[in-house]
Amino acid sequence: MKVKICGITRQKDAGICDILGVEYIGLNFWQHSKRYIDIEKAKSITASLKRSKPIGIFVEKDLEYIKTIIGQCSLSGIQIYAGESSVFCNEVKKQFPRYMIIQAFRIKDCLPGNLADFNADYFLFDALSDSYMGGTGTTFNWDTLKLLKPYSYKTFIAGGINAENIEQLLSIINPFAVDIASGVEISPGIKDVEKIKLLLSKIKRISNEKSS
Known part of the structure; x- marks a missing residue:
């Protein structure tokens, strides 16, 4: 199982994730986010990565904005919050076929x-909030994930995940990846290296127990 640390805003934190072997980092380009990162910072971070793959997070249905970002930052993937209509997702995949969507x-x-309608490489399921797009620190009803088993191989799970509840989550579903923001933070956008290490250690232990 892979890990995505989302809401990276500092070069230092990106470097730590890279060294620790975190597979993906999330860079939030939604300007209303507490973890928003500007293009210049993102450009510097993406250029420095050796192992971690940077994923850009976008909320507005704006293809031109996405083009602007990926034209300057070396992203590996595009994550979109576009509601439950597949139209924008499928257009993004058409416009950017070589990126992980x-x-x-x-x-x-x-x-x-209607998951089958989406031409996405992966799905991400996050907790619903009236105010924020991700990074809420709250979970959703994980019992619903039992219905996701046919899609678990292409699923990211987000929303309030941390070292204390990761074992409970993985007892319900074995997703492609978990996505963590607030669960490894000191404050929004400021990561805690010890929390990251603890989370990775727990995931490794759980994975080893499942495979033994």
Whole structure:
């Protein structure tokens, strides 16, 4: 199982993730986010990475904005929050076919019924919030994830995940990846290296126990 540390805003934190072997880091280009990163900082961070793959997070349905960002930053993937219509997601995949496309859904108690309509490489399921797009620090009803098993191989799970509850989550589903922001932070956008290490250690232990 892979790990994505989302809401990276500092070169230092990106470097730590890279050294520790975190597979993906998330850079939030939504200007209303507490973890927003500007293009210049993102450009510097993406150029420095050796192992971690940078994923750009976008909320507005604006292809030109996405083009501007990926034209300056060396992104590996595009994560979009575009509601439950597949139209924008499929257009993004058409426009940027060589990028990993992650369609994010904000859910509470039920899953979208039209997942097959989305031409996305991966799905991400996050907690629903009236105010924020990700990074809320709250979980959703994980029992709904039992219905996701046919898609688990292409699923990221986000929303309030931390070292204390990761074992509970992985007892329900074995996703492609987990996505953590607030669960490894001191404050929004400022990561805690010890929390990252503890989370990675727990995931490794759980994975080893499952494979033994």
